[in-house]
Amino acid sequence: MSGFEQHLHEQHHHDHDGACCHDHQEAHLEPFVAASGATVYRIHGMDCSSCAKSLEKHMRTLPAVKEVNVNFSTGKMHILQDGLDNKAVMQEVSKAGYTASMLAKRSGAQEEASDHTGTRLTVISGILLLLGFIGSFTSIPEPVLISLWALAIVIGGFRPARSAFYAIKSGSLDMNVLMTAAAIGAAAIGEWMEGATVVWLFSLGNMLQARSIEKTRDSIRNLMNLAPSEAWVKAGETLTRKPVEDVSIGEVIVIKPGEKIPLDGEVWNGASSVNQAPITGESIPVDKSVGDGVYAGTVNESGSLEVKVTRLVEDTALSRIIHLVEEAQEKKAPTQAFVDKFAAIYTPIVLVLALLVIVFPPLLSFGTWGEWFYKGLELLVVACPCALVISTPVAIVSAIGNAARNGVLIKGGAFLEKAGTISAVAFDKTGTLTEGKPQVKEVLIADGAKEEELLRIARTVEEHSKHPIALAIIKYAQEHQHMAMVGADYRAIVGKGAVATIDGETYYVGKPALFEEMGVSLTHWTEQIKTLQSEGHSLIVVGTSKRLLGLIAVADTIREITVQAIQHLKASGISEIVMLTGDNAGTAKKVAGQTGVKRYVAELLPEQKVEAVKELQKEGRVVAMVGDGINDAPALATADLGIAMGGAGTDTAMETADIVLMADNLEKLPHTVKLSRKALQIIKQNIWFSIIIKLVALVLIFPGWLTLWMAVVSDTGAALLVILNSMRLLKYREY
DSSP, X not given: OOHHHHHHHHHHHHHHHTGGGSOTTSOTTSBEEOTTSOEEEEEESOOSHXXXXXXXXXXXXXXXXXXXXXXXXXXXXXXXXXXXXXXHHHHHHHHTTOEEEEOBSSTTOOOOOOOOHHHHXXXXXXXXXXXXXXXXXTTOOHHHHHHHHHHHHHHHHHHHHHHHHHHHHTTOOOHHHHHHHHHHHHHHTTOHHHHHHHHHHHHHHHHHHHHXXXXXXXXXXXXXXXXXXXXXXXXXXXXXXXXXXXXXXXXXEEEOTTXXXXXXXXXXXXXXXXXXXXXXXXXXXXXXXXXXXXOTTOEEOSSOEEEEEOSOGGGSHHHHHHHHHHHHHTXXXXXXXXXXXHHHHHHHHHHHHHHHHHHHHHXXXXXXXXXHHHHHHHHHHHHOOHHHHHTTHHHHHHHHHHHHHTTEEEOOHHHHHHHTTOOEEEEEIXXXXXXXXXXXXXXXXXXXOOHHHHHHHHHHHHTTOOOHHHHHHHHHHHHTTOOOOOEEEEEEETTXXXXXXXXXXXXXXXXXXXXXXXTOOOXXXXXXXXXXXXXXXXXXXXXXXXXXXXXXXXXXXXXXXXXXXXXXXXXXXXXXXXXXOSSOHHHHHHHHHHHTOOEEEOSOOHHHHHHHHHHHHHTTOOEEEEEOSSTTHHHHHHSSEEEEEOTTTOHHHHHHXXXXXXXXXXXXXXXXXXXXXXXXXXXXXXXXHHHHHHHHHHHHHTTTOOOHHHHHIIIIIHHHHHHHHHHHHHHOOOO
C-alpha cells in the first residue's frame, strides 16, 4: 500500500468518526471530499485493472495532480490536486477513455449517469461491419467495402485508440494499446474486414464487461437506497416532512406501520416488530419497545413508532456498512496480488515474443513477412491477461457484496479467502452461544447474614461493572428494592470478580476460587456448589476475606439459533468446534451438551483463551474465534480469523474483528463459511480457465488455426465468462 493509499485508508476512519461535522445544507451533487482534501469520483467504463493503472498514470502526468489512486474493484478515483475544477478532472478522465461522475456526498443522493457514447459507437461500428460483410457477397466494388470496414475501424476504435495514446504517453501497456496495434496492423496488411471485426468484438466485449462489473459494484450501492430520503419529524403535536440530512440528533421521528426507518435511533414511544434483515440478516422480525435501538433501512412491520434520533445520516449503521464494505473491496487478496504480479511479468514476455515472431522467422526464410506479421498480431491480442487479472477482484467484490446484504461484514479479500480455509471454530460462551443476559436463579444465605444485606453489598460492589453477571445481580437487587450502599475503592479482579470498601470494610464479590485463594473456607457449601454447578449455574460468592455472607446462583439461556448454527457448521465440514469460557466446568458441560459442542475448556482467564486458541493452531488447524468483540479482543486477534457479533449495536465489534456479524447471534455464520468456500472455488475456476484459454490460443497460433478475430473472442470472451462466473456469488444462498 502506498503512503497515499495508507493515508486514504486512515482517512476513511477519520471521515466516519467525524461524519457529524459535515455541512448538511450542501448540494446533493457536490463531490465527496475526504478530510485529506482528496476528491472522490466514480469512474465508469473500466473493465480491467490495467485500465485503472493506465488512468492513474495519465492523471499523474498532470502538473496540478499531487496524488491519485484509482481502484478497479470499487470503480472509484481519489485525487489530491491543486488548480483543477471538477469539469477539468472529468475532461482528463474522458481523454483516457473513461467517464468520471461526481461521487455523491450523501448516501441518498443520485450520481450523474454514466456516458453511453461508447455503446453508440459500438452499435454504429457493428452496422458498418455487417454492411461490408453482406456487400462482400454482392458486386459492390472493393474500394466501397474497404471504406465501410475502414469507417467501422475508425468509429469503433476511436475510444480504444484514444485510451491507447494516453496509455503510451504515460508509459502504460494495456489492452487498448495491444488491440489498437492489432487493428492497425490488420489494416496495414490488407485484412480490412478482420481489422474491423477485431475492433467491433473488442468494443462489444469491453461494453459487456464494463456493464457486468458495474452490476457487481451496484450490489453495494443499492444498499444506499434501503433508507428513505425523508422523515416525519415530530415537534409538539406537529408532524413535518424533512430530508434526512436536515434531521438532528435528539429530534423525534414518527414511523408508521409498513414504512422503512430513515435514521438510527431509540424507541421513544410505541411498540412494534421490526424486520432487521437488511442490516443484520436476521430472518425473524425483532420486537421493539421503549428504549430499544432501531436502525435506518429496517422495516417497521406493525405498530406506529416514535423514535429519538441517535445518529446523523452519515453515521448510521447502514452508512457504516456501505463505507466498510467499499473499503474492504479495495483491499487486495493474496491471490489477487499474486495474479497481478504474474500478469506484470507475463504481458511483456509475450509482447517481446510477438516482436520476435514478426521479425525472425521471415529473416530465416520460414515464411512470408505478411504471414508472420499476422501471427505476431495474434500474439499481441493474446498478450493481455485480462481474464486472469479480473478473475479474483470481481469474485471478491461479489462475495463481499453478498455477505453485506446478509448482515455480514467481511473486511477484505484476505479475510474472505481465510474464511474459506478454516477447519476449527472457537466460541466464547457468554453472549455468543448463550443470550448473554443471565438471571439470578437462587440466593443462599450464610448463617448470621441477611438476604437484604447480601444483595445490597453485592449491588454496591458490582455497580461499576458491565459484566453480564454483575448486571443480573444489580437487576435482581433492584427488582427486590434493595438499594446500593456508599462504597469506595472499586476495583475489578480480572477473571475472578470485584472488590469495594463499604463502611470501612473490604467486600469481595466473585468466583468461589477467589475466596479459596484468600483462605476462606467454603466446605459447608461444597455439596450445594457441586449441585448448582452441575445444573449449569454460575456461582458468585459475597463476603470479606474473613467471612461469607452468601452465595448467588446465576444461569444463562441458550440461544435457539446457536444450536442450528452449530449443526450447520458441522454439516459444512468444520471438524472442530470448541467452546472457551471463564465459567465453571459444570456450566460449561451443560451449555456444551445443549449446543452440541463436543470440546470445551472452562475456567479460563482472558489471556488463557489466547493460549487455548494457540493450542488449536499447534494442532495444525486454521482457527476462527467468535466473540462479542469486547472481552475477547486478544483471542480474536490471535486466531487466524476473528469474528465479532453484534456489529450493528457496537462500534467495538466493528473495529476489532476481521469479519463482523451485524446481528447479535450466529444465524449467518454458516452462510459466511460456505460463501467464502464458494468464492475460493470460483476464484480457482477463473484462474485455471483463464490460463487454459491463453495456452490454447497460443498453441493454435503457430499452425495457423487461430484467426485474429478468434484471438479477440478468446480474450474478451474469456474475461466476460470469468465475470459472469464471479457474479454467481452475488446470488449465492446458503441452502
